[in-house]
Amino acid sequence: MKHLTIKIEGIVQGVGFRWSARGKANQLGVRGFARNESDDSVLIEAEADEANLELFRAWCEVGPVSARVDRVTAEPGKVKGYSGFEIR
Numbered sequence: 001m002k003h004l005t006i007k008i009e010g011i012v013q014g015v016g017f018r019w020s021a022r023g024k025a026n027q028l029g030v031r032g033f034a035r036n037e038s039d040d041s042v043l044i045e046a047e048a049d050e051a052n053l054e055l056f057r058a059w060c061e062v063g064p065v066s067a068r069v070d071r072v073t074a075e076p077g078k079v080k081g082y083s084g085f086e087i088r
Contacts, residue, residue, distance in 0.1 A: 006044040010070035020064035025085040028052040035088035
């Protein structure tokens, strides 16, 4: 199990990014959360096995069709043991 804190910048609020991220997370078995930040970015904490976490991070580079992703940063961190994926 690995942990990433992912920040997505661009046109990512008000376009269904968090809801789409939850759908992709559930598909891949990723646990954690997604929330809007005050700087118009989306912050995601994600935990999964390394392969699925990488697939999820790669999905964040594109996001849903309605979004425009300009920049994604991903930092490893300590596993927190989330039980599901929620929108905050």
